[in-house]
Amino acid sequence: MDLRGLGLLYNAAVRFIDESVEKGFGDKIAICYRDELIHYNELQEKVNQTGNMLRELGYKLEDRLLMVCHDTPEFIYSFFGAIKIGAVPIPVNTMMKPSDYEYFLNNSRAKGLIIHEDIWEKIEVYKERFCFLKDIIIIPDSESEQSGTHLNFLQLMNRASKKLDAAMTNKDDQAFWLFSSGSTGNPKGVIHLQHDMEYAFSTYAKKILHISEEDRCLSASKLFFAYGLGGGMYFPLGAGASTVLVKERATPEAMFQAIETYKPTIFFGVPTLYGAMIDYVSRTGKQFDLSSLRVCVSAGEALPKAFYRKWKEMYNVDILDGIGSTEALHIFLSNRIGDVKAGSSGKVVPGYEAKIVDEMGRELPPNEMGDLLIRGDSIAHGYWNLHEQNKKKFVGEWLHTGDKYYKDEEGYFWYCGRSDDMLKVGGIWVSPVEVENCLLQHENVLEAAVVSVQNENNLVIPKAYVVLKDRTPSKEMEDELKNFVKQQLAHYKYPRIIEFIDELPKTATGKIQRFKLRELLKSNSAQ
Template sequence: MTDDDSSGPFPYVTADEATDCRFDPRQGHANLAHWFVHRRCELGDGDRVALRVDVEGAQGTGTSSVVTYDQLADRVRRVASMLETRGLRCEERVLLAIPDGVEMAQSILGVVHAGAVAVMINPELDQDLLQHLLDESRARLVLTTTALRQRLEACERRFLLDVLYWDDPATQAAFERAEPRPEPFASHPDDAAIWLFSGGTTGRPKAVVQSHQSFVHTTRRYAHGVLGLNEGDVTLSVPKLHFGYATGSNLLFPLSVGASAVLFPERCTAQRLFELIERHRPTILINVPTMIGKMLSGEGVEQRDLSCLRLVTSAGEALPEELDRRWRETFGAPILDGLGTAEMWHVFLTNHPGDVHPGTLGRAVEGFDVEVRGDDGLPLADGQVGWLWVRGDSRAHGYWQRRERSRQSFRGEWVVTGDMVRRDASGVFTYCGRGDDMVKVSGKWLSPKEVENCLLGHPAVREAAVLGVEDAAGLVKPWAFVLLQEAAENAESDDSAATSRSVAEQLRQHALACLEPYKAPREVRVLDDFPRTHLGKVDRGALRRLARGE
């Protein structure tokens, strides 16, 4: 039988797998906690290492510990039991604001094991956004650490029953006393399991409601079908687990095959990443373009040993072709750049092992249909730029409490992502930008990514963001904001203002040399850093306000 056999509650699971893994919603085994953790124990992987937790200490010291599949399964059951004793009921939301580590992993899976819904957020969010997410989710419980206590205590608790702090002795005692809930809640494949938040660069994030079956579908299609994940793999991620890209790539994906994931709570830096690679020798690095650039910028980078990596994935933002080239020349490991959205949970367009096309998003993942359509919703010919439409079994239910926006983005079986792409005759897709980021100059459309790639070809530039800004006459012109490489930053510090002007002029001339004149940025601003969204993406709305002097 094929993966597309219709047997069992998950249509893409074979009849044999449905029997072996007890995929029966009437018995509680459509619950993703069963498929990703308890199933592995049933298959004999209980003694294998599931999680490798690395905590940084002072002066290069630190601690490292491991959690086996049996231990993780027990922890998941205890979390579920502890939450139920606090009054949690099925389908209620639990807000998770926890640094990466065993506590975050067991919380995600424990909430789902109990039949509730995990709402994962960045633990560093400010109080205003925290209050908004508490209200919007109507969370009944919060699992977090005492680092968030002051912000939480300043928030109104309109729906909360309790807040549990993992580093509080009282919570630890309750967790140890909890009688493990033996079986996961009898979830239906279509039940809500996890909320993800859209990574839009303007406005408040939208909550995307994802079901149990979404996670299994993409795991089989992308993690197994494209990445070829196996029990010998070790994953390491730059994004944190509250980001859907990492929830899959550095937790659920490795767990699904009996592999192990490296987790660390601190903010990611290039130096920390190199240390973790040296210590844990991961086989798959889950990366983003910003960190790829930083890893290539430090001194002595050529001496770093990354030979353990068989694959690197990149998502979250488009990977410039120049960065891809420099990475391959320096480290060798291929980068599989791809595109995913919260609305489809994870990656559905990607370069494949042995089929990498630098500067593109590669091809559609098997099990997903991807089309390029015009404003009228009709398919466009190859080579034309249009809206990206996608369908597949990981499609979300919609946006929470945003009916009109859901109608715009969710069209029957299809999701309209808001991204602009083009496809060539061989089925390879190229990213052109978000629809609301595309710039019309002199009556012609301009892709910010094209200009950004040009600027990144200059040796002084580490990162670039291009957007349209209205001039005094109300005409939209391209502006560029750049971050400089470390060497250029050091040179700039001698005479900051003068050097910034000089670099800006050099970059304008560089752009004119490699682009049509109307595409060259009219203004180039050198910044110390970019404003970022809650998911770490460049906040283009904030840059636009900066350009307007607001």
């Protein structure tokens, strides 16, 4: 897509909010949230009020604001309100531990924090350690509630003007950041530009999903993820369609209820959720009406063939499996409506290019496994303050995805694993180093190594190999260690399996050789 015709000035909030009103969608529903129906006219006013609120607090071009927000309308108001004044919103995971938010705030040097009240209550004890933070803006549970000594988002927003002129930004200005985990265990700030959402919308949403103003989207993936940000926000808003927001955790019950209540036409899920929904129906015998859906999407990890076939059998709707990344913003390989090869990641999304190369950078022929590289104009500007990693990840126009793939003769891409030790659990990246460091804090653990293992549905779960200090391995100790990790880290990171071992394989310099543990897993499974 040629974005040069957009002119000197370009602001993503104008494109995704104001232009929908100008096109005549003002009286159309933009957001469904619980019993609220928010129309485009009201959405535009709330975005403008949020932008004015931030301007009145002193925020200017390129000032950064960390967002720790549930999937509520305030997320969208904050995100686009900040972008409209040229500030840079940084949505982050709401499921993290307090120390993680200390890292996000200090690493990004954000001046402002927009945060839901229930999350702030958990991290307030750390506030003296937030080195650059100026304003704490609390989103309370209701408009009548006070925010103590901090700023009340709803009260300040409602007092602000509903008219707002966009900042003089252009298509290559910073628009927002997202944090992506890395093999070192420290999340990386991924810098996205004003035009990136437009490009992802015009390629994947328009050319693969054929999204239109008649659609209604529901994303189980939360808005702070790149995948959810598209499916749950800027895809529907870019088309003049509607989005359904669900604040609660995406359980099978919650998703079935949301589909029956709001009648979405496009559903964005992850493989573990599809499997859990299929299992829920099988266990309970309950039947659900999913006839409103015209297409389902899956990303985050490879979708098992069995899940695709069972879902298709149950609801007669395709799940389009694909792959994207935080760095690329959204999906760049995907199956198509009416063209699904179960188990594959599909073909290249129009507007992107992909190639598979060997360790020397030479492109490989069909059916040979190598490193997947992609090219397209939604790829991030780079990582924040990570010079060496930028040189390795962003090479000219190409992004090294870190994934191993092969392409068959028909152009379908097949996932073979990661190039590093990162795990993707339930569609969310998990660093083995972080889990290992947590286990090592337990008084009875001498050494630990975490690798991925596939469950009965070929989905990735973390497995920990643990060397104990003078303790006899037992089921009780295994449960104790699992609970210990759950208390220290986000729940999804805990090892589902723990195997006690006498000694971990190491290099001559003492570095743990995870690849040998993976080889051990393969040899055990082959027996």
